[in-house]
Amino acid sequence: MSKRNTPLSIATRVVNDFSAARPHDQYQAVVPPIYLASTFAQHADGTPAAYGYQRSGNPTRGAVESAVAYVEGAEHALAFATGMAASATIFSSLKAGDRVLLTSSVYGGTFLFAEKFFEARAIEYQFVPDFNAITEIPSDTALIFVESPTNPTLRVTDIAHVAGLAKQSGARVVVDNTFSTSYLQDPLALGADAVVYSGTKYLGGHSDVLAGFILTNDEEWYASLKIASKALGNPLSPFDSYSILRGLKTLVIRMDRQQQNALELRKALEEHPAVERVLTPGWYSEKEAQIHARQSHGDGALFSFELKKGIDFHTFASHLNIIRFAVSLGSVETLICHPATMIHEDLTPEEREKAGISDQLLRLAVGIEDVADLRADLLGALSYVTPLNNEE
Numbered sequence: 001m002s003k004r005n006t007p008l009s010i011a012t013r014v015v016n017d018f019s020a021a022r023p024h025d026q027y028q029a030v031v032p033p034i035y036l037a038s039t040f041a042q043h044a045d046g047t048p049a050a051y052g053y054q055r056s057g058n059p060t061r062g063a064v065e066s067a068v069a070y071v072e073g074a075e076h077a078l079a080f081a082t083g084m085a086a087s088a089t090i091f092s093s094l095k096a097g098d099r100v101l102l103t104s105s106v107y108g109g110t111f112l113f114a115e116k117f118f119e120a121r122a123i124e125y126q127f128v129p130d131f132n133a134i135t136e137i138p139s140d141t142a143l144i145f146v147e148s149p150t151n152p153t154l155r156v157t158d159i160a161h162v163a164g165l166a167k168q169s170g171a172r173v174v175v176d177n178t179f180s181t182s183y184l185q186d187p188l189a190l191g192a193d194a195v196v197y198s199g200t201k202y203l204g205g206h207s208d209v210l211a212g213f214i215l216t217n218d219e220e221w222y223a224s225l226k227i228a229s230k231a232l233g234n235p236l237s238p239f240d241s242y243s244i245l246r247g248l249k250t251l252v253i254r255m256d257r258q259q260q261n262a263l264e265l266r267k268a269l270e271e272h273p274a275v276e277r278v279l280t281p282g283w284y285s286e287k288e289a290q291i292h293a294r295q296s297h298g299d300g301a302l303f304s305f306e307l308k309k310g311i312d313f314h315t316f317a318s319h320l321n322i323i324r325f326a327v328s329l330g331s332v333e334t335l336i337c338h339p340a341t342m343i344h345e346d347l348t349p350e351e352r353e354k355a356g357i358s359d360q361l362l363r364l365a366v367g368i369e370d371v372a373d374l375r376a377d378l379l380g381a382l383s384y385v386t387p388l389n390n391e392e
């Protein structure tokens with residue numbers, strides 16, 4: 001039976017991977033054991049063994065791959081040392097002359113990868129500001145790499161529309177679903193060929209592990225990506241596999257709480273005189289709002305806001321007591337960062353302006369704390385920077 005057809009809710013699937021066969025575990029532990037071994041003894045008579053050298057396969061990594069695939073409702077999963085390792089492995093299947101289209105405000109690391117490696121390998125690439133407005137793509141397009149909603153400007157791309165365009169040219173569509181997770185958005189069902197995750201974020205959920213995943217229903221591509229990962233030497237370690245297995249169990253309850261907190265904090269900021277505007281999925285246009293409502297089950301727990309011109313974000317941030325000033329997202333603690341200097345510093349000022357990342361923009365990744373404490377922290381810090389006269 002395809003995992004995709006499971007009748008169980010995702011809140012149940014994150015807790016227990018009922019798709020996993022555990023023939024090797026004589027004790028039937030409810031938590032898969034951590035197999036640290038770098039190598040496994042082979043049958044001297046030549047009968048194939050389940051595992052050989054760890055880079056090719058490991059039971060704990062196998063367990064997390066099975067669990068993440070089960071949660072996503074995908075046939076296949078591969079686990080990587082980081083989210084960027086997952087994306088880099090996708091990109092390793094490109095060859096000279098291929099064309100890649102990417103969402104304009106793609107994750108900073110993905111942007112860096114494109115700038116650093118595509119040109120040197122004669123791979124044509126273009127950043128597309130608005131896939132929703134495109135009706136045709138170049139016929140030599142091999143890969144379309146989409147993020148929706150984007151980081152940190154929360155722009156929305158119609159995934160089903162992009163998948164339709166890709167069909168015409170035979171391009172593959174990959175969606176970086178890190179912000180939404182399997183809980184809120186199902187890119188494979190919308191026609192994507194693969195999903196990538198930075199497991200470092202919501203899947204792990206505790207700011208204590210880096211990990212990445214590729215999920216796909218394409219058997220052939222999966223097999224070749226698995227070989228690529230072995231050749232690149234970038235799979236997830238057994239201990240880190242365990243950390244993701246542990247974090248995954250609370251994905252749904254964390255996300256529920258985080259989304260609810262985010263909604264309340266958004267409301268507080270939207271009304272605040274020191275805040276120019278709040279950016280959440282759909283803020284950009286009615287069209288994007290409709291697309292997001294159609295393809296996603298929620299706004300997630302990350303949003304951005306712009307302080308009014310002239311307000312110094314350092315002063316604001318230095319008065320926060322609970323909310324930490326740090327990059328990353330998706331964890332139980334609330335983090336705030338300044339994208340222009342902390343995540344998109346590799347872009348030129350012109351590129352940042354084009355991507356809508358102003359110097360007044362701050363990104364809030366909301367955690368699971370008591371929302372009244374978080375609100376008081378934000379409003380308290382804002383009170384230090386709020387202009388007294390807000391008339392003009």
Ligand SMILES: *Cc1c(COP(=O)(O)O)cnc(C)c1O
Nearest residue numbers: 082083084107178198200210211
């Ligand atoms: C963090 C992140 C990545 C990269 O993940 P790492 O685990 O840091 O390598 C990729 N995409 C998005 C959207 C991210 O937030």
